[in-house]
Structure formats: C-alpha cells, structure tokens
Amino acid sequence: MSYLALSLTLIFVLIPLVLSRTLRLGLEKDTLIATVRSIIQLLAVGYVLQYVFEADNIIFLLLMILLMIGAATQNARKKGASIRGITWKLFITFVFIEALTQSILLGFSIVPPTPQYIIPISGMVIGNSMVLGILFLNRFTAEIENRQDETELILTLGGTPKQAIHTQLITSIKASTIPTIESQKTIGLVQLPGMMSGQIIAGADPVQAVQFQLLILFILLTTAVVTSIMLGFLSYPTLFNKRMQFLKIR
Amino acid sequence: MSQTAILFQDVNYSADDLKILKNINGYFPEGKIATIVGPSGAGKSTLFKLCNGLRSPDSGEILIKGKPIINFHPVELRRKVGIALQSATMISGSVLENLELPLRLQGKTIDIEFAKELLHDVGLDGDFLMRNAKELSGGQQQKLSIARTLVNQPEVLLLDEITSSLDRVSQHDIEELIEKINEKYGTTMIWITHNLEQALRIGQYTWVMMNGELIESGESSLLRNPQDKRVQEFVKGEIV
Numbered sequence: 001m002s003y004l005a006l007s008l009t010l011i012f013v014l015i016p017l018v019l020s021r022t023l024r025l026g027l028e029k030d031t032l033i034a035t036v037r038s039i040i041q042l043l044a045v046g047y048v049l050q051y052v053f054e055a056d057n058i059i060f061l062l063l064m065i066l067l068m069i070g071a072a073t074q075n076a077r078k079k080g081a082s083i084r085g086i087t088w089k090l091f092i093t094f095v096f097i098e099a100l101t102q103s104i105l106l107g108f109s110i111v112p113p114t115p116q117y118i119i120p121i122s123g124m125v126i127g128n129s130m131v132l133g134i135l136f137l138n139r140f141t142a143e144i145e146n147r148q149d150e151t152e153l154i155l156t157l158g159g160t161p162k163q164a165i166h167t168q169l170i171t172s173i174k175a176s177t178i179p180t181i182e183s184q185k186t187i188g189l190v191q192l193p194g195m196m197s198g199q200i201i202a203g204a205d206p207v208q209a210v211q212f213q214l215l216i217l218f219i220l221l222t223t224a225v226v227t228s229i230m231l232g233f234l235s236y237p238t239l240f241n242k243r244m245q246f247l248k249i250r
Numbered sequence: 251m252s253q254t255a256i257l258f259q260d261v262n263y264s265a266d267d268l269k270i271l272k273n274i275n276g277y278f279p280e281g282k283i284a285t286i287v288g289p290s291g292a293g294k295s296t297l298f299k300l301c302n303g304l305r306s307p308d309s310g311e312i313l314i315k316g317k318p319i320i321n322f323h324p325v326e327l328r329r330k331v332g333i334a335l336q337s338a339t340m341i342s343g344s345v346l347e348n349l350e351l352p353l354r355l356q357g358k359t360i361d362i363e364f365a366k367e368l369l370h371d372v373g374l375d376g377d378f379l380m381r382n383a384k385e386l387s388g389g390q391q392q393k394l395s396i397a398r399t400l401v402n403q404p405e406v407l408l409l410d411e412i413t414s415s416l417d418r419v420s421q422h423d424i425e426e427l428i429e430k431i432n433e434k435y436g437t438t439m440i441w442i443t444h445n446l447e448q449a450l451r452i453g454q455y456t457w458v459m460m461n462g463e464l465i466e467s468g469e470s471s472l473l474r475n476p477q478d479k480r481v482q483e484f485v486k487g488e489i490v
Contacts, residue, residue: 149339156302158329158402159355243306244324
C-alpha cells in the first residue's frame with residue numbers, strides 16, 4: 001500500500017467524526033484519541049517487530065512475549081481486584097497458556113521456530129486469554145456476590161469450600177467460554193476472521209490462509225477453556241481460610 | 251459440666267474493628283430448648299456463626315460437649331452443630347434435591363422413605379418431594395430448611411429467627427415442630443427470637459444479650475422477673 005493510499009484511509013476516521021459532530025454524539029475526542037493512539041502504537045510495534053525479526057535473538061523474543069503478558073496482566077487485574085493476589089494468578093495463567101501453546105506448536109513442528117510465527121501467534125493467544133480472563137473475573141465476582149447465601153448454606157451443611165463455590169465457578173467458566181465457542185460455529189459464514197482476511201489481502205493462497213486460521217481458531221479454543229478453568233481454580237481457594245470460612249471479598 | 255451442650259469461656263469477636271461479642275461466658279444445657287433474646291445488634295447471630303464454625307473467635311474458647319471447637323474438623327463441627335437461618339435459602343431444584351443436599355456433599359444419596367419421614371417430622375406431606383423448593387411458601391421453606399439440617403442428625407440445632415417473618419399459624423406450627431424434634435431426637439435446640447412470649451412459651455433456658463454482652467442467663471422464667479435494669483427495660487419494650 002502506498003503512503004497516499006494509507007493517508008486516504010483516514011476518510012474512514014472522518015466519517016464518524018462528521019457524524020458525531022452533526023448529531024452531537026460527543027464522540028469526537030475519543031475517536032481522535034483512539035486514532036492517534038492506534039497510529040502511534042501500531043507504528044511502534046511495527047518498528048519493534050522489524051528489529052526483533054532482524055535480530056533473531058531469543059532474548060528479544062522472550063522480552064517481547066513478557067511485555068505482552070505484562071500488559072495483559074495489568075489490563076485484566078482491574079476486573080478481579082476483589083480477589084486476593086489476582087495479579088499473580090493472571091500472570092501465571094498467561095505464562096502457562098503461552099508455554100502450553102508454543103510447546104505444542106514448536107514441539108510438533110506445526111509452525112517454524114522463528115519470531116515471524118511465534119510473536120503474532122503469542123499476541124493472539126495472550127490477547128484472547130486476557131479477554132477471557134476479564135470475562136471470567138467479571139462473571140465470577142458477580143456470582144460470588146449474588147450467591148453468598150448459597151455459599152454459606154453449603155458450608156453450614158458440612159460442605160467443603162470447593163463444593164460451596166462449585167456452581168458459581170462452573171457458571172462463570174461456561175459463561176466466559178461460550179462466546180468463543182459460539183463465534184466459531186458461524187465463522188466463515190458470517191465473518192472472515194481478521195488474520196485470514198489479512199493474509200488473503202496480502203496475496204497469500206486462500207487455502208493456506210484458511211489452514212493458518214484453523215490453527216489459530218483451535219488454539220483459541222484451548223486458550224479460552226484453559227484460561228477460565230485455571231483462573232477459577234487459582235482464585236477460589238483465596239475466598240476461604242484454613243478453617244473453611246468464607247471470607248468477604250474486598 | 252457433662253450436661254452442657256455448648257460452653258463459652260471469655261469469648262471475644264470483632265469484625266471491621268468493631269467489637270461484636272465482648273467477653274462472653276455462659277453455657278447452653280444439653281438436650282433442652284434454649285432461647286437467646288435481645289435487641290438488634292446484640293451479636294446473637296454472630297454467636298451462632300462462632301458455634302457452627304463459620305467464624306472464629308478472636309480470643310476465648312468455645313467447647314462443644316467439653317471438646318474445644320478448634321479441635322473439630324470444620325466439616326465435622328458443622329454436621330454436629332446444624333444451623334437454620336431466617337432466610338431459609340433454597341438451592342434450585344426440587345424439595346427432594348434440597349433434602350438430599352447434605353448427603354450429596356458427602357457423596358451419598360437420600361433414601362426416599364427417609365426423606366418422606368423427615369418431611370412428615372416437619373409437618374410437610376410426602377407429595378411435596380418433587381415440588382420446586384423455590385415455589386414453596388415462606389413457612390414451608392422454613393420447615394424444609396429445618397428438615398434439611400436434620401439430615402445431618404446434628405446434636406445441636408441453632409435456629410436463627412426462623413419464625414420472625416411468618417404468620418401466627420406458621421409460627422405456632424414451627425414451635426410445635428421444634429418441641430417434637432427435641433423430644434424425638436433429644437437434639438439440643440438454641441433459638442434466637444425477638445418474641446419474648448415465644449421465648450417463655452417454648453424455652454426452658456434463656457440468654458439475654460445486649461450490645462455484644464451476655465447480660466443474664468438462666469431458666470426462661472427470668473424474663474418475668476429480670477434482675478438487670480437494662481433487661482427490665484428490654485422486657486418492657488423500652489429497648490428494641
């Protein structure tokens with residue numbers, strides 16, 4: 001794409017700006033901030049990626065992944081602030097997901113062990129895991145609040161903490177993973193996924209683009225389910241003490 | 251002290267820097283129906299949570315039939331000291347599923363005849379088994395809540411204002427039911443109530459609590475002739 005063509009894409013920013021001004025939606029400031037931030041962030045990432053790809057150094061690669069995990073943890077932790085130690089629980093979950101997916105991909109030589117493959121796939125894995133983490137924590141904290149009576153009832157009847165929180169945990173895991181599973185049912189019919197579209201536009205063979213997209217979709221399934229389950233099982237014990245007493249969430 | 255169901259020794263409990271229970275010393279006799287009366291905020295419900303192990307005292311000791319509470323495994327303690335709350339929380343599902351809950355937590359199932367017998371004990375018909383528990387009336391849910399607690403065959407049953415939101419007829423039914431269970435199983439009953447008439451009618455022993463303290467305890471008749479000035483005011487209805 002030429003720089004002129006790239007500049008012309010700003011028309012797609014002007015349309016919402018004009019509409020917002022005309023209809024007094026008050027979205028102009030946020031639209032402009034979002035546009036400027038996306039330009040700066042993506043350009044910066046582009047240059048960083050270029051450097052990392054050319055350097056082909058494992059330290060840079062690991063730093064890049066660590067940066068992604070750090071940013072994802074920072075973003076998701078706000079939703080689980082009421083759960084003790086949530087920052088570390090999120091960090092461990094993201095590290096585990098990344099290690100699991102990359103060891104399968106690289107261990108079975110599904111993708112070549114180069115930064116060009118590892119970094120974009122890591123971005124999708126960690127990004128998806130972060131969204132799932134946020135969805136899970138949102139639902140889990142709401143379930144804990146709304147079902148305190150039920151939790152205490154089970155404890156009073158001689159249930160263990162795991163039994164007392166079981167329904168809330170399962171409901172939250174299901175609720176957070178359903179969007180991923182549902183969206184995969186209609187994929188290709190309703191929308192062409194971003195990565196596949198990008199590859200096709202860049203001139204790749206559509207069948208090969210589909211193969212990579214399928215790889216990503218399957219990874220995202222694992223990411224969704226493992227993130228929710230792992231976060232759930234790491235989080236629930238902190239809601240109780242050694243005497244199996246339900247602690248108030250902060 | 252062999253006839254003591256629960257003994258409190260210098261028990262203190264605070265939450266959020268607020269002293270809820272202050273130096274509680276007293277006991278509840280075994281096999282009897284005892285009541286706890288006192289104005290709102292006296293710490294009565296918190297006392298129950300300490301007995302059932304849902305909370306732990308900051309200091310002091312609670313003994314269940316002579317054994318310090320700290321020496322019980324929490325699960326064992328909660329099965330031994332059952333609690334029925336005013337809210338009578340029901341889990342989603344049928345009456346049978348609610349009755350079976352305490353056993354399901356132990357990986358067991360309930361025998362239908364046993365379930366019917368329990369329902370009969372609390373004055374509910376066997377036909378109730380398959381009804382949706384959340385659609386029962388307040389009184390029926392309260393009876394089911396008591397029956398559910400009885401599944402664990404507790405030695406002590408704590409009843410936290412279980413009739414306060416019920417009409418007179420249901421109140422009377424539950425009072426009869428508690429007396430019947432006490433007679434049939436010899437279960438020690440401790441009942442928090444706001445209703446002094448009820449405490450006199452059903453209780454053989456009573457505690458009067460105010461502002462986190464145990465003010466007076468003894469035979470329920472003490473409510474007719476209290477020694478402490480604050481209790482006298484409370485009995486007259488001057489403190490709510």
